Amino acid sequence: MEQLLLHLRSLGFTEMESKIMVELAAIGQSSGYEVAKRLGVSRSNVYAALQRLTQQGYVRCGDGEPARYSALDPDELAKMISGRVQASLAFVENEMPRGGSVSTTFYNVEGERNVMDALIRQLNAAEHEIIVDVWREEASLLRSELEQAERRGVRLLWAFDGGNAASTYLPWPPLEERESEGRKFSFVVDRRWCMLGMRGGEGDGTVQAVVTEHRVLVELLLGHFTQEMVLFELEQDMGPELERRYGHRYGSIYRKYIGSDGEDEEDLMEIQTPGNTRDDS
Template sequence: MGELVNALQDMGLSMNEAKAYQALLRRGPANGYEISKRSGITRSVIYGVLDRLVDKGYALAVDSDPVVYAPLPPSQLVKRYRETYESNIERLECGLKRIASGLDAENYILGVAGYDDTIRKARELIRGAEREVVVSAWGSDCVPLQDELRAAEQAGRTVILFCHSKVPFRVGAIYEYGLAEEIIRQKWPARRIMVAADCRTALIGDIRPDADLGIVTSNPMIVQMAVEHVILDILHLAQLKKGIGDLAERIKTGEDYRRVIEEEHGRLGLGGQPLPTPIPVAIPAGR
């Protein structure tokens, strides 16, 4: 019966009130002395407790000598709790909607901590997409998303994957370099993952050896930049394949990647102009 006392306390009764109501339920109507004995509440306290139960509607006082107390039937108590909480939930829902309608969701940037949380949020975005899913990730990080990606495709969503390595399953439109992940790791120690749903919400994360970092946002500027980054990656891949052919045959190391990129940029007439480096640049000490 300790669980009943705890539940009644969760519903707003004090411990003594819960014990007294429980004692009334055990043996039915009783006077204050009897309830004191059954509940373990001292006689100096029990009458104040019973008066509060009557005031709150948990008990009825029968005018007799001595006064006899009867519990509110359990079915009526449960009905009252249910009606009260349903009413409160409705008021809470209405109030929250009124407040939320005035918020600017575009300004929100939520942090994502850890690999599991990153994958969980990526799955949520894919499941929530209504039109299009765009993913940029390493092949090994696409694997935990494959069920959601296949379900999205089967539901008629456009699914687009970009990958510097190789995606080990087929779904939607896949654009991949096909490089071994150990080669990519020489260029980028962090594994970048980006998932965009309907170009409205995006997850952007870095999976690092020391710590995983990520954000989820509906800020249109950030989401558009992320999606456009994937578009440019796809166009760049197409241009490289057109000029070079099988990238996996030409690129065996991280240095090969830099050399191939520079050669292709030179072939396109961009060699004389500065371009962003495809790998992190070491910053001299003191700068």
């Protein structure tokens, strides 16, 4: 019941109108007095809401004294609402001014539903290319949208395979201890829009992301993918030679710039920072 009322309110009906429509649909033809009594609210509020619903065509009012009201069949109600919403959307799309310039900025998006909605809109609008860097869990949530994009001819490029493999590089050691921050993800759509975020943490299901068309972040993520792409090809072609010269996961280069004196590769291998490996544990 609560879900039904919530969806009716999201379609523009007030809480009172939503309750009246559900009540009439469940009980059948009733007078305003009977509806008010069953809902436990004032008759004046019920009659005012019934008048609005009747004028808009969502409720029928029969002749007689007292007047008796009835709800439309669900199919008829859905068609009426859908038709009016589509007409309004078409008008807004055609008439909304487009002349104002908007400066490129960064937007914070919080909550799984809000993040997914923002991402799915862009995936569905993609025309040329989508670069994806996600874990398997997140990829499964977007499987349908990504498959639809491929069917439209959009090219999908994966920065990682989403499996259990460790990062190509040794992780940066944290300067102070911190709890796990969850799984990182990023998307670049048509080389102009991007999202960078984190899903979950230590016992926390929070989802947060930054969304922007700013060239700084778009080019940063594109550069990261280019780096992964080049290294992948080099490792496929020269893997043993690279490991012989630079150590496992480029440990000798890592120690030169990041590792402390006295650290050996085994110590570095044990350093883990959140989001830098693709382990499922």
